[in-house]
Amino acid sequence: MPNMEKYNYLKEISHKLRLRILELTYGVKKSGAHVGGGLSCVEILATLYGSVLKYDINNPLDKSRDRFILSKGHSAIALFSALEQVGFLTKEELDQFEMNGSPYYAHASRNLLKGIEFSGGSLSLGLSFAVGVALACKRDNLNNHIYVLLGDGECDEGLVWESLMSAAHFNLNNLTVIVDCNGLQSDGYTLDIMNHSSLADKFKAFGFNVHDIDGHDLNELQRVFDLKDTENPNAIIAHTVKGKGVSFMENDKRWHHGVLSLNEYELAISEQK
């Protein structure tokens, strides 16, 4: 696909993901959803599922598929929307989001047939798991790649750093860690709650090949996903905006997990073009 055409395609996916995330959030009414962090990783997921990842929805167990592991598990609403976009989930299935007994709720549960590699929810556990997956794929000489999405708040967890150290130690050049740096966590700004200073510097110090970019820039995302190091694990520090694309949600911690009224929903939808 030529660059412009691909850009437009990814932009279209991003647009659809935002609409669906908002629709699902409104649909669950007062139980609310993790909408802010879902919206911040839209372009990252659109680029991954629309361009980067190798997968076949008709052969979901193919050993040589790329693996995508959502470590910031509360953004499952965005993952489900992406899986629906590419055909792993049907609209009818995802319409069951957060209904009693539905397999689709605030955190994803591993189901390879639906393209879900990991049972997320407990922060940092996806990254540690991904290190093991990457190690196994290297052992099996699979020519695939393992992508993990973390949140910046998630980087407060000690296990993140144990895992990063081990990824570099085992030379996992088949691993790319993306950090959705939206600058907010449940209680407020990450700068105030636990200041990581420069995550890019920290990842470099841990032996990663690091790209520090605007995480909503589809061209940049595409470019750095293509720049994989042959020796070291890769990291993309993607600077994003929590609640991106909805004026009243952007950079407001209250939308980490929020309830949309009808008025707010209509306003949010009207802002999507």
Added chain:
Amino acid sequence: MIEINKLNARIYSKLGQSGAAFGVGLIEALNTSADIIVLSADMSSTAGLDRFKTMNPNLFYNVGIAEQNLVGIAAGLSSEDKKVIITAQAAFVSMRSCEQVRQYMGYMHSNIIAIGIGAGFALTFFGNTHYAIEDISIMRSIPGITVLSPSDAGQAAKAIVAATELNAPVYIRFTGTMNCPVVYTEDYDYKIGESICVNEGRDITLIATGSMVYNSIKAAKILEEEGIFVRVIDMHTIKPIDTKVLKDSIDSKLFVSVEEHNIIGGLGTAISEFIVSESGFPPLLRLGVMDKFSHPGDYAYLLEQHRLQPEQIAEDILIKYKSIL
């Protein structure tokens, strides 16, 4: 297959439970399960893995002193169809990485065999930070995890082989020190979930696990001299617990559980959970670590503090037995 005889039972005992399991059992397990990978949190030499590592350098990873990541990496490998054995000190694999065990082994049902070395008081002068008196309780309360506690070194070797054949998440706790006592000098069938009667007796049923099986047999001999006959059960599988043997022993006048583990949440609790919901069972005397931290010392000194030496076990049983007659 690990076959026990008088000679190798003595050799295994010299190695201790961990040494026999990793030095002998694991190498045997490789014959039937080719795709075994072993991970350790900087405990491979302590665990007795040196022989395995030398023979199979490509099947071993040291993840450093990082028990949480140990379980996470193991789960990732397991998700790609590897059979993974992990080892760390029992206190740390059950507590430092408790949530990882729950998430990956419990919730995600990763086929990991987690081996806690140095359970109970095996780490003597290292002190309370290194004693594991809660591990059975923790592991047992996580859905889907099989919990094993071998009674001697030869059984530890059999347990690791059986666990690799199970294809389910398993926790194995290794108790005792090097030169641990021998319970079995002849070969026997070891089946996960099926306890073994190691001494027959009509009056009392004594159910023991791990290091306490040997002490219980000795206690039974002491009681025999008093004219009290004690059936001793090696409850090597704590979850799922062998309820059949409990039912078969219902005519005993007293049940006793003995474990090198806190009296809360371990073997005694598991037995009580079953018998309280049935009728006709005798009272249960639970012997174990007395729900308190210990004064560090050698192994015998620690057992004495909690009245887990054979003479003390026999004494306490006798008092209870006389009180209910």
